[in-house]
Amino acid sequence: QKEVEQNSGPLSVPEGAIASLNCTYSDRVSQSFFWYRQYSGKSPELIMSIYSNGDKEDGRFTAQLNKASQYVSLLIRDSQPSDSATYLCAVNQDMGRRALTFGSGTRLQVQP
Amino acid sequence: ETGVTQTPRHLVMGMTNKKSLKCEQHLGHNAMYWYKQSAKKPLELMFVYSLEERVENNSVPSRFSPECPNSSHLFLHLHTLQPEDSALYLCASSQVLGMAYNEQFFGPGTRLTVL
Numbered sequence: 001q002k003e004v005e006q007n008s009g010p011l012s013v014p015e016g017a018i019a020s021l022n023c024t025y026s027d028r029v030s031q032s033f034f035w036y037r038q039y040s041g042k043s044p045e046l047i048m049s050i051y052s053n054g055d056k057e058d059g060r061f062t063a064q065l066n067k068a069s070q071y072v073s074l075l076i077r078d079s080q081p082s083d084s085a086t087y088l089c090a091v092n093q094d095m096g097r098r099a100l101t102f103g104s105g106t107r108l109q110v111q112p
Numbered sequence: 113e114t115g116v117t118q119t120p121r122h123l124v125m126g127m128t129n130k131k132s133l134k135c136e137q138h139l140g141h142n143a144m145y146w147y148k149q150s151a152k153k154p155l156e157l158m159f160v161y162s163l164e165e166r167v168e169n170n171s172v173p174s175r176f177s178p179e180c181p182n183s184s185h186l187f188l189h190l191h192t193l194q195p196e197d198s199a200l201y202l203c204a205s206s207q208v209l210g211m212a213y214n215e216q217f218f219g220p221g222t223r224l225t226v227l
Contacts, residue, residue: 032213043202043218044155051213088155092214099145099168099209100216104154 003027004091006103014111019076021106023089026070032092033065033072034100039085048074079110114138116219118203124225127193133222135186135203143209144186145216146178147202155202161186162209193226200224 005024013019021035032051036044050056050063050072062075072091076083086105093101116137125131137144146158160168161180175197177189186203203219 034215036218041200041223043200043221046215046217049213049215090216099157099160100214102155 003093003101004089004103006087006089006106008104009107010109011106012109012111013079015079015081017079017110019079019083019108019110021074021076021087021089021108023072023074023091023103024070025072025089025091025093025101027091027093027101028067028070030067030070030091030093033063034090034092035061035063035074036088036090036102037085038088038105044088076108079108081110081112084108084110116203116205116217118201118219118222120222121220122223122225124227125190125193126227127195129193130189130191132190133188133201133203133224135188135219137184137186137203137205137217137219139205139207139217141205141207141217142183143206143214144180144183145204145206146186146188147204147218148199149202149221150199158188160209167209190224193224195226198224198226 035048048063089103090100179187
């Protein structure tokens with residue numbers, strides 16, 4: 001079983017819709033969770049971090065964490081074509097003593 | 113300069129060449145990382161340095177040799193590479209390894225092509 005799993009997509013949503021990206025992880029002791037956005041040919045850019053159960057909102061982005069279900073998600077409201085990218089979920093395992101573990105990413109396409 | 117910088121941004125080398133990739137972070141961080149990203153593959157962690165000490169080496173071939181002379185600089189020395197080593201090489205830094213809130217920030221990457 002992969003340590004961090006994401007659906008590879010592509011996830012296609014119309015402009016203005018809510019895009020929902022999901023991630024599951026295997027290590028129960030994981031403490032912190034991150035979402036990165038990566039445009040084609042570019043490096044990953046940190047867009048959200050979340051450390052406790054519940055929702056965390058930042059502009060059009062909302063991260064949701066459920067440690068009991070080992071599940072973290074990213075919602076993008078009012079999706080724009082410029083949101084089209086690959087979204088990487090990353091998990092901090094082993095009490096932070098290791099580097100982040102990344103999922104393989106979900107490709108999001110926002111249709112104008 | 114701000115954030116994490118990498119040079120060169122693009123590199124084409126033959127299989128017998130020796131070259132080096134450079135990374136510099138301007139964030140005051142103490143941990144630095146090298147990742148490899150091949151086409152349509154997830155990020156692969158190569159090396160981790162914490163306070164200039166290598167703490168993780170993910171079974172990387174010896175033709176890749178990292179060097180961390182201080183907490184702001186990280187190098188990846190390359191020699192006798194193979195065409196399958198062509199990829200985007202990413203450097204990242206974080207405040208310190210061992211903290212739960214270990215946000216990593218990436219440089220722009222070096223696009224390497226091995227002929």
